[in-house]
Amino acid sequence: MTLEKVTNLIAEKKELNPAEITAASTLESLGFDSLDTVELIMAFEEEFGITIEADETLQTVGDLVSLINSLTA
Amino acid sequence: MKTILCELLGIEYPIFQGGMAWVSDYSLAAAVSEAGGLGIISAGSAPADYVREQIRQTRARTNKPFGVNIMMMSPFVEEIAALVAEEKVPVVTTGAGLPTKYMKAWLAAGIKVIPVVPSTGVAKLVQRAGATAVIAEGGESGGHIGELNTMALVPQVCDAVQLPVIAAGGIGDGRGVAAAFMLGACGVQLGTRFLVAKECTIHEIYKKKILAAGDIATMTTGRRLGHPVRALKSPFTHQFLKNEMQSDMSLEELEAFGAGALRRAVKEGDEKNGCFMAGQISGLVNKEQPAKEIIEELFAEAAARFKEAATWVK
Known part of the structure; x- marks a missing residue:
C-alpha cells in the first residue's frame, strides 16, 4: 500500500513508468540527487502527514517505505 | 544602511x-x-x-x-x-x-x-x-x-x-x-x-592572484565528484579537469588528487599544486584594503545606486 503510493509519487516527480520502480531501486538510479531527495521527502511528509528526518541512510525506495511505515504505524 | x-x-x-x-x-x-x-x-x-x-x-x-x-x-x-x-x-x-x-x-x-x-x-x-x-x-x-x-x-x-x-x-x-x-x-x-x-x-601570492584576476579567471572542477568547486584557473585546476575526463581514474583517486590543494594555496602560495578558490567577481577586486574600508565603501556605493535608481521612477 505504502509502496504503491511512494512509487506513484516518485514516478510522477521524475516522469517514470511506475512499473520500473521496485523497492530495491536506489533513489540515485532513479535520478534523484541530494536536493531532489529533500523535495521528495517533503512531498511524502505532506502526503502521509508525518515528519521525516532526512539522513544518508535513505538510499532505496524500500528504505523510504519502511521509514514511512514506522512513522505512520 | x-x-x-x-x-x-x-x-x-x-x-x-x-x-x-x-x-x-x-x-x-x-x-x-x-x-x-x-x-x-x-x-x-x-x-x-x-x-x-x-x-x-x-x-x-x-x-x-x-x-x-x-x-x-x-x-x-x-x-x-x-x-x-x-x-x-x-x-x-x-x-x-x-x-x-x-x-x-x-x-x-x-x-x-x-x-x-x-x-x-x-x-x-x-x-x-x-x-x-x-x-x-x-x-x-x-x-x-x-x-x-x-x-x-x-x-x-x-x-x-x-x-x-x-x-x-x-x-x-x-x-x-x-x-x-x-x-x-x-x-x-x-x-x-x-x-x-x-x-x-592568506599567502601574498594568493592575494596577488585575486588582484590580477579578470572576468574569465575562474573555472569549475569536481562535477564528477558531485561537489563542484570554483577556483582560479591554474596548473592544478587544469590537471584536475584532465583527470576528471579520464574514465579510468576512480572517484577515490580524484578525491585524493584534490586533497590538501586549498591548504597549499592559502598557506604556501603554491602556484603549481595549490587550489586558489575564488568567485567570479575576482575581476572586480583590484585593491587590498582594511575590512572596515571595504564595508564602508560597499554600502556607500550601494546607497548611491539606490538614490540614482530612485530618479528613474516618475
Missing part, C-alpha cells in the same frame, strides 16, 4: 564575511566584526581544538557578534557542533550538507542559526527546524558551489520562506549589494572581496 538583519544580529551593516576554509581565521573575522559586519570563523575540516582557539582569539579582539561556519562534511562535525553550543557563539552558519539534526541543541544554547541553502526545498526544511535566517548562495561564488545562480536563487528562496534572506555569490561591490537587496535579500555575504582584506592572513 540598516535592515532587519542588523537588528536581529546586533550588527551595524547587513553584511557577512563568508566562512572560507583555511582562510577565515580570527584575524579576518574579528576585523570584520569590529568594522560593524558579521565576521565568521571557518571550521572547515579542522578539529575542535583549532576552532576553540579561534573563538577565544576572536573574543579577545572584539566584543561584537561573530559567527562560526561549520562544514557539514567535516570529519570533526560532531565535536564542532558540541563546541559551538558550549561556547555559545552568537551565530552559526552551515554549508555542504543539512544541519537539521544539530539545530535543536544550537537554538537551545541561544545561537542564531543561519544555514547556507542551495535550493528552496532546503530553505523550507531549515525554516521548519527553526533557522533564524538563510543564506542563498549562488554558483558565482568561490569554493564549493550549488547548481543555481544568485540572480535566480535569491528571489525564489525569498518567496519560499518567511525568513530574512542573505544573498551570496557574485557580489563584489556596491552594485552587487544593491542588486541583492532588489532581489529581496536583507543582507549580503561576501567571500572573495575579503580575501584581499589587509587583515586576511
Whole structure:
C-alpha cells in the first residue's frame, strides 16, 4: 500500500513508468540527487502527514517505505 | 544602511564575511566584526581544538557578534557542533550538507542559526527546524558551489520562506549589494572581496592572484565528484579537469588528487599544486584594503545606486 503510493509519487516527480520502480531501486538510479531527495521527502511528509528526518541512510525506495511505515504505524 | 538583519544580529551593516576554509581565521573575522559586519570563523575540516582557539582569539579582539561556519562534511562535525553550543557563539552558519539534526541543541544554547541553502526545498526544511535566517548562495561564488545562480536563487528562496534572506555569490561591490537587496535579500555575504582584506592572513601570492584576476579567471572542477568547486584557473585546476575526463581514474583517486590543494594555496602560495578558490567577481577586486574600508565603501556605493535608481521612477 505504502509502496504503491511512494512509487506513484516518485514516478510522477521524475516522469517514470511506475512499473520500473521496485523497492530495491536506489533513489540515485532513479535520478534523484541530494536536493531532489529533500523535495521528495517533503512531498511524502505532506502526503502521509508525518515528519521525516532526512539522513544518508535513505538510499532505496524500500528504505523510504519502511521509514514511512514506522512513522505512520 | 540598516535592515532587519542588523537588528536581529546586533550588527551595524547587513553584511557577512563568508566562512572560507583555511582562510577565515580570527584575524579576518574579528576585523570584520569590529568594522560593524558579521565576521565568521571557518571550521572547515579542522578539529575542535583549532576552532576553540579561534573563538577565544576572536573574543579577545572584539566584543561584537561573530559567527562560526561549520562544514557539514567535516570529519570533526560532531565535536564542532558540541563546541559551538558550549561556547555559545552568537551565530552559526552551515554549508555542504543539512544541519537539521544539530539545530535543536544550537537554538537551545541561544545561537542564531543561519544555514547556507542551495535550493528552496532546503530553505523550507531549515525554516521548519527553526533557522533564524538563510543564506542563498549562488554558483558565482568561490569554493564549493550549488547548481543555481544568485540572480535566480535569491528571489525564489525569498518567496519560499518567511525568513530574512542573505544573498551570496557574485557580489563584489556596491552594485552587487544593491542588486541583492532588489532581489529581496536583507543582507549580503561576501567571500572573495575579503580575501584581499589587509587583515586576511592568506599567502601574498594568493592575494596577488585575486588582484590580477579578470572576468574569465575562474573555472569549475569536481562535477564528477558531485561537489563542484570554483577556483582560479591554474596548473592544478587544469590537471584536475584532465583527470576528471579520464574514465579510468576512480572517484577515490580524484578525491585524493584534490586533497590538501586549498591548504597549499592559502598557506604556501603554491602556484603549481595549490587550489586558489575564488568567485567570479575576482575581476572586480583590484585593491587590498582594511575590512572596515571595504564595508564602508560597499554600502556607500550601494546607497548611491539606490538614490540614482530612485530618479528613474516618475
